[in-house]
Amino acid sequence: MLFINTRPDDRASVLTQALNEVGYQVEALPLLELVAEPFSKALQQLYLALVETQVIVVVSPTAVDIGIRYLQQAGLQLDQLKHIQWVAVGQATAKALAEFKIVSVVPEVETSEGMLELPILKQQKDLTKIAFWRGLGGRQFMMQQLQQQGVEILNFVLYHRQCPTQSFIAFPEIVKKIGLNQPVAVLISSEASWNHWQQLCSQHACAADWIYLVLGARLVQVLERAQRQMGKGFNIIQLENLSASEIIHRMSDWQGHV
The missing domain is CATH 3.40.50.10090 (Rossmann fold)
Known part of the structure; x- marks a missing residue:
């Protein structure tokens, strides 16, 4: 499965390595720079x-x-x-x-x-x-x-x-690699990163089957509200933290129930 790792460049490598080791294809797309x-x-x-x-x-x-x-x-x-x-x-x-x-x-x-x-x-x-x-x-x-x-x-x-300038360049290239209704996991760690993600998606439509891994209950509510407003269906998985083990565990649970 394709996993879009949206962590900032200086914090992304450990997660990317762990995901690669368990068989995920990972694309780096930082949504925040500070x-x-x-x-x-x-x-x-x-x-x-x-x-x-x-x-x-x-x-x-x-x-x-x-x-x-x-x-x-x-x-x-x-x-x-x-x-x-x-x-x-x-x-x-x-x-x-x-x-x-x-x-x-x-x-x-x-x-x-x-x-x-x-x-x-x-x-x-x-x-x-x-x-x-x-x-x-x-x-x-x-x-x-x-x-x-x-x-x-x-x-x-x-x-x-702010959303890194490089991500505006990288996103359309990632979209080209995604097939119709292909399951794609995306990490959403904050409301700011969600807003930046929506901004990218509004500029380059993609008919993927999105699975959003979301940090905390309140951010889940933000995505559920957006889901109702947009009238679009997507999967939401709640995370307790951003550790690689938590992310891999939650994805495994979700895949086991699909």
């Missing part, structure tokens, strides 16, 4: 407010890299943030933090809903201020939920997402 926002006076003020902040939620390895770089640019040292409790959205982000000797908490389910279930966020009654190191448009749901609980949010928009 571009740093410039350091600004607004970010400077947010960094200075970290000395009174209890928790920093970090949403990606990119947020770690840019966040730490801009921390130093703001004139702060990590030693000044020893009181902070760090939350990483997933193991890759936790590993990136660990390179700076930062210990973080990681949710069992690597989604906004999973993070909201962490005791540090759910049970700490004196929690008043949380910082988010994130990309433009990301983690809106989580921030809204915490704001409704009366928590002040420090919103660090460190980068923005």
Whole structure:
């Protein structure tokens, strides 16, 4: 079966190798690239407010890299943030933090809903201020939920997402290889990547039998809503995380029931 690996170039190779080893044909089509926002006076003020902040939620390895770089640019040292409790959205982000000797908490389910279930966020009654190191448009749901609980949010928009230019060139070439009603699996890891995928599909129609592997229940709802609006049928498989083992396991389950 053809599998379209939409992870960013720097995170795609491990999954591609694992899929190849179990017999999938893999096409690389990154749907997101992350571009740093410039350091600004607004970010400077947010960094200075970290000395009174209890928790920093970090949403990606990119947020770690840019966040730490801009921390130093703001004139702060990590030693000044020893009181902070760090939350990483997933193991890759936790590993990136660990390179700076930062210990973080990681949710069992690597989604906004999973993070909201962490005791540090759910049970700490004196929690008043949380910082988010994130990309433009990301983690809106989580921030809204915490704001409704009366928590002040420090919103660090460190980068923005865009669809790589190369993917606009590569997609029509991939479409040429796909036969009518051929089953094709596509990894969808975020709402932004889904929006970019739809943009590509609108420019180059393809009559494949799409199987979307989707991270988390809320993103599944986004695709189900799009399915109703478009009046198109496609398969949706929910993922708990983006590990190769999880993806291969879910695909095997789905193929066993088809």
